[in-house]
Amino acid sequence: xxxxxxxxEREDQDVGVGDYQFGFHDPTDKYVFKSRRGLDxxxxxxxSEMKKEPKWMRDFRISSLETFFQKPMPSWGGAVEEIDxxxxxxxxxxxxNLEKSWEDVPEDIRKTYDRLGIPEAExxxxxxxxxxxxxxVIYGSLQEDLAKQGVLFTDTDSALRDHPDxxxxxxxxxxxxxxxxxxxxxxxxxxxxxxxYVPPGVKIEFPLQAYFRINSENMGQFERTLIIVDEGxxxxxxxxxxxxxxxxxxxxxAVVEIVVKRGGRFRYTTIQNWSNNVYNLxxxxxxxxxxxxxxxxxxxxxxxxxxxxxxxxxxxxxxxxETLSIAFANDGQHQDAGxxxxxxxxxxxxxxxxKSISKGGGRASYRGLVKVEKGATNCKSNVVCDALIxxxxxxxxxxxxxxxxxxxxxxxxxxxxxxIGEEQLFYLMSRGMTEAEASAMIxxxxxxxxxxxxxxxxxxxxNRLIELQxxxxxx
Amino acid sequence: MSAILKIxxxxxxxxxxxxxxxxxxxxxxxxxHALMGPNGCGKSTLAYVVAGHPKYEITGxxxxxxxxxxxxxxxxxxxxxxxxxxxxxxxxxxxxxxxxFLRHAVSNVRNPDRxxxxxxxxxxxxxxxxxxxMSEIDxxxxxxxxxxxxxxxxxxxxxxxxxxxxxxxxxxAILDETDSGLDSDAVRAVSEGINKLHGPHMGVLIITHxxxxxxxxxxxxxxxxxxxxxxxxxxxxxxHDLHANGYAAVRERHPTEAAEEQAVTVKE
Ligand SMILES: Nc1ncnc2c1ncn2[C@@H]1O[C@H](COP(=O)(O)OP(=O)(O)OP(=O)(O)O)[C@@H](O)[C@H]1O
Ligand SMILES: [Mg+2]
Numbered sequence: 065x066x067x068x069x070x071x072x073e074r075e076d077q078d079v080g081v082g083d084y085q086f087g088f089h090d091p092t093d094k095y096v097f098k099s100r101r102g103l104d105x106x107x108x109x110x111x112s113e114m115k116k117e118p119k120w121m122r123d124f125r126i127s128s129l130e131t132f133f134q135k136p137m138p139s140w141g142g143a144v145e146e147i148d149x150x151x152x153x154x155x156x157x158x159x160x161n162l163e164k165s166w167e168d169v170p171e172d173i174r175k176t177y178d179r180l181g182i183p184e185a186e187x188x189x190x191x192x193x194x195x196x197x198x199x200x201v202i203y204g205s206l207q208e209d210l211a212k213q214g215v216l217f218t219d220t221d222s223a224l225r226d227h228p229d230x231x232x233x234x235x236x237x238x239x240x241x242x243x244x245x246x247x248x249x250x251x252x253x254x255x256x257x258x259x260x261y262v263p264p265g266v267k268i269e270f271p272l273q274a275y276f277r278i279n280s281e282n283m284g285q286f287e288r289t290l291i292i293v294d295e296g297x298x299x300x301x302x303x304x305x306x307x308x309x310x311x312x313x314x315x316x317x318a319v320v321e322i323v324v325k326r327g328g329r330f331r332y333t334t335i336q337n338w339s340n341n342v343y344n345l346x347x348x349x350x351x352x353x354x355x356x357x358x359x360x361x362x363x364x365x366x367x368x369x370x371x372x373x374x375x376x377x378x379x380x381x382x383x384x385x386e387t388l389s390i391a392f393a394n395d396g397q398h399q400d401a402g403x404x405x406x407x408x409x410x411x412x413x414x415x416x417x418x419k420s421i422s423k424g425g426g427r428a429s430y431r432g433l434v435k436v437e438k439g440a441t442n443c444k445s446n447v448v449c450d451a452l453i454x455x456x457x458x459x460x461x462x463x464x465x466x467x468x469x470x471x472x473x474x475x476x477x478x479x480x481x482x483x484i485g486e487e488q489l490f491y492l493m494s495r496g497m498t499e500a501e502a503s504a505m506i507x508x509x510x511x512x513x514x515x516x517x518x519x520x521x522x523x524x525x526x527n528r529l530i531e532l533q534x535x536x537x538x539x
Numbered sequence: 540m541s542a543i544l545k546i547x548x549x550x551x552x553x554x555x556x557x558x559x560x561x562x563x564x565x566x567x568x569x570x571x572h573a574l575m576g577p578n579g580c581g582k583s584t585l586a587y588v589v590a591g592h593p594k595y596e597i598t599g600x601x602x603x604x605x606x607x608x609x610x611x612x613x614x615x616x617x618x619x620x621x622x623x624x625x626x627x628x629x630x631x632x633x634x635x636x637x638x639x640f641l642r643h644a645v646s647n648v649r650n651p652d653r654x655x656x657x658x659x660x661x662x663x664x665x666x667x668x669x670x671x672x673m674s675e676i677d678x679x680x681x682x683x684x685x686x687x688x689x690x691x692x693x694x695x696x697x698x699x700x701x702x703x704x705x706x707x708x709x710x711x712a713i714l715d716e717t718d719s720g721l722d723s724d725a726v727r728a729v730s731e732g733i734n735k736l737h738g739p740h741m742g743v744l745i746i747t748h749x750x751x752x753x754x755x756x757x758x759x760x761x762x763x764x765x766x767x768x769x770x771x772x773x774x775x776x777x778x779h780d781l782h783a784n785g786y787a788a789v790r791e792r793h794p795t796e797a798a799e800e801q802a803v804t805v806k807e
Contacts, residue, residue: 486593491630493614494590494623495640495703496647501655502615505643509634509686531656 102150105129108252111155115221115255120232128241128251135245141431142369142398147343152315154253154286210268216261217272220288223259230261234292238321239349247347250286250319257287257318262297262328271300271333271519289320291330293356298329302519314341314368322350324358326380331359335522337529338367340396348374349404355382361517362389363526364401365533373431375404378412378443385414388514390526393426393458394533402431402463405445407473413444419511420451422458423533430479431463438469449479452510454503504534541568542605544589544622544711544742550599551581551588551767558584560767560799561600566742568710571756573778574746576764577786580800582746583627585764586713590624591617604711618644619651621710625700625717627746631688637699638683641669641706648707672705675735676728693720701729705736712736713744718752730755750782763789766800 100107108129112122137144210217216227224231241251262268293299316338324330330350338344344367352358360374376385391399399422405414420428430449451460462479484506492502508515508527515523544566551559558581566572574582588595589602591614602609604620612620632640646659659665673680678698688696697717704712714733718726733743733756745752753775761777762769765786770793771777781789790797 485630487630488632490590490592490614491626492632492640494618495644495707496615496618496651497643498615498647498655499613501643501647504655505635505640506632509632512634512686 101153103129103152103154103253107154111253111255114155117224118228121224124236124241125252125254128248129253131242132245132248132252135242135248137245138371141371141400144343144345144369144371147315149249149315155255213266213268214263215266215268216259218259220257220259220290221255223290227259227261230292231259231290234321234323235290236321238323238351239319239347244347246317246345247319250288250317250347254286254288254319257289257320258291258301258303259289260291260293260299260301262293262299264294264325265296266294267297268299271302273302285316287318289318291320291322291332293322293324293328293330295325296327297325300331300333300519302333302522314343316342316344316346316367318346318348320346320348320374322348322358324350324352324356326354327356328353329357331361332374333361333518333522335363335365335518335526336367337365338370340366340368342367344370344372346370346372348372349377350375350385351377351379352383352385354380357384357386359385360387360389360403361514362387362401363514363518364390364399365392365529366394367397367399369398369400371400373402373404373433375406376414377406377408378414380409381411383409383412385412387414387416387418388517389416389418390511390514391418391420391428392530392533393420393422393428395424395426398427398429400429400431402429402433403447404433405435407434407436407440407443407445410439410441410443412440415445416447416449417514418447418449419514420449420460421454421507421510422451422460423454425457427459427461429461429463431465433465433467434475435466436468436470436473436475440470441472443470443473445473445475447475447477449477450510451479451481452507453481453483454507500534504531507534541739542621542710542742543567543603544609545603546585546589546600547603548600549585549588549602550597551584552596552598553584553594555596557598558595558767559588562764562767562769564744564762564769566711566744568742569739570760571743571745571758573753573758573761573775574744574764574769575748575761575778575781577800580764581767582764583715584767586624586627586715586744586746589617589713590614590622615647618707618709619648621648623704623707623709623712625697625704625712625714627715627719629688629691629696629700631686631691633686633689635687636683637685637687638666638669640687641665641683641703644703645706648709668706672702676701676705676732677724678702694722694725697721697729698725701732705732708736709741711742711744713746714752715746716748717745718747718749723751726751727755750779753778765789765793765796768796770796 105126108125112125236251239247241248260272291301322330322332350358358376362374364370364372374387378385385405387403389401389403391401393399399420402418403416405416416432418430420430422428428451432447434445434447436443447464449462453460460481464477466475484503488506489499489502492505493499497505507530515526518526546562546564549559549562562585576582584595591612597610607620609617642659642665645665647653669683670680676698688699691699697720700717717729721729730752745756745758747753757775758778761773761775763771763781771789
């Protein structure tokens with residue numbers, strides 16, 4: 065993949081991604097239903113009522129809420145104690161016939177999207193505008209093709225309604241509500257998210273992208289994703305985008321549950337760039353069965369605090385897990401990201417590659433756990449963390465944890481922290497690069513090994529975003 | 540009218556230690572100059588200072604290019620003004636593809652007013668030009684996709700410097716031991732490259748310990764540096780003489796500098 069710092073032909077503007085005023089709010093009267101602020105049984109009950117859910121789901125939500133109240137806040141990671149749970153709207157339902165038009169989207173935000181070179185359909189999706197005709201056509205034929213093969217690709221609320229048995233078999237089984245406080249919160253108030261089922265042996269060649277999922281709720285604050293990749297099947301799901309995602313609420317807490325059955329392959333790619341007011345606390349977990357391969361590719365930018373440690377449970381022999389993550393912490397941001405690999409069976413292997421960049425006083429932490437259960441002999445795990453610190457105000461930490469109950473295993477951990485070298489900067493500048501351009505080039509090169517794993521258009525966006533983050537920062 | 544790069548009474552220190560102690564040198568576009576001198580006398584320091592390396596402290600003197608005060612410019616502006624340094628030790632930039640790097644460099648140097656993020660030279664033209672230049676200096680086109688100097692052999696790095704030189708077409712180029720570590724075919728390729736380029740448009744300062752490069756690119760002036768000063772200037776035959784007989788005679792003729800040399804030089 066070419067870094068194609070190149071393809072861009074963008075106008076010079078003085079709006080940097082970090083400078084945006086977050087959010088374009090819809091006036092509240094555009095909602096047919098909006099819960100009051102706060103969180104209690106009545107609100108959770110209301111959410112379930114509004115969605116006309118079956119009783120089991122309502123009970124699940126209510127009991128999750130109890131769990132949420134009982135669980136203590138995590139005492140590690142980032143500063144979560146400032147979150148005021150009672151000052152949040154947990155559910156809003158937009159009026160179906162009230163669509164925002166592209167013209168309603170503020171000028172500067174449209175410009176960022178243009179500047180990032182985001183495809184038209186995706187821009188409108190991001191801005192909450194109903195997708196346009198062209199993308200409906202793409203979506204339509206794509207859906208038809210998938211449907212013929214028995215693939216289900218829909219939003220999670222629809223899946224509960226339309227595929228109740230399949231849904232119930234897996235939902236909440238990979239990440240039970242009592243896993244952690246935020247998983248419990250999501251279980252109580254979840255809404256939206258993606259649901260995918262890939263039948264045995266079906267191999268989907270192109271990445272399934274969230275923004276094709278039109279006519280459904282936009283990515284919300286508490287989305288819930290459930291993906292089942294059946295035996296010998298393979299798929300790649302891509303969510304998010306490098307454009308800043310504006311959230312009027314300050315808490316985003318998603319849950320993603322994945323099952324990859326024997327011989328299956330699945331890759332989940334996320335790139336997120338939240339506005340600076342957002343707490344992004346996500347629980348992601350996959351269970352990988354015999355000889356399967358599960359991969360997380362995770363890019364985290366923006367937010368006030370992100371805590372995200374995608375996990376892979378290697379359940380049966382031959383299962384492999386891989387997590388590639390990139391975190392960029394800018395001024396006022398703390399990225400606490402990493403990976404969790406649990407070797408539950410012999411002959412399983414895992415690999416973690418984490419790259420973080422901190423700049424302008426930002427803080428990037430790698431937090432990872434490799435766990436080997438008793439009897440899981442012959443496991444291999446390799447963890448590589450590289451941090452790049454761009455200035456003396458910024459910070460990077462590494463918290464690698466290893467819990468091994470078996471000793472016939474091979475575990476490797478490498479960590480490096482580097483600063484942008486004066487010699488590298490001088491070399492690039494002596495070839496006509498400005499200092500900002502030279503730094504951006506060095507940073508882009510630093511994450512290139514991960515960026516080249518992204519689908520083309522996302523890789524281009526990622527590089528552009530890095531350039532935007534680097535602009536105006538030096539000299 | 541041909542431009543002049545003029546270095547007058549240049550004094551430079553590193554960490555408070557004086558390294559260059561009053562260097563005078565004038566290079567016109569179209570001229571080839573050779574700079575020789577024992578290890579540690581300050582040749583690379585001079586090259587870095589002309590290119591604008593931030594670690595050197597300028598304690599006196601001036602560098603001007605056609606009356607423009609070069610010392611006020613950052614390395615990027617100097618490059619855009621037409622100054623090029625082929626590094627003695629080229630720097631590795633992991634993850635940055637040679638072609639991306641070169642396209643940015645060429646866009647900036649050919650369009651000195653370009654701001655970051657503005658358009659680059661068209662991909663199609665660039666590709667073709669790159670391919671032609673690469674084949675001229677015998678670099679496999681596969682190198683365009685490799686990461687800049689990452690895992691390159693010593694000779695490959697030097698060729699990459701010459702490739703940059705030939706794409707950037709500076710008004711003044713300093714080649715800091717570009718011939719060391721090159722096999723004889725490569726020296727020939729590099730020499731031919733310089734010959735083709737220098738014409739009336741490029742002034743060249745060749746820093747070298749060898750004669751090969753100078754055989755192909757005959758210097759009009761040969762300068763000898765000793766302990767941070769240019770102590771002698773002659774023609775091509777001086778280079779030949781130094782190569783054959785070493786610096787003993789030079790030291791004898793310049794006992795003051797030779798004495799300082801002992802005090803200052805840290806042998807590598
Ligand atoms: N960062 C530094 N700190 C201390 N001394 C330095 C530094 N950089 C250069 N010097 C010293 O300055 C002197 C001149 O070095 P320079 O690299 O210019 O020599 P040179 O003439 O290029 O030698 P060579 O022929 O070996 O390449 C040497 O004594 C060197 O050790
Ligand atoms: Mg030198």
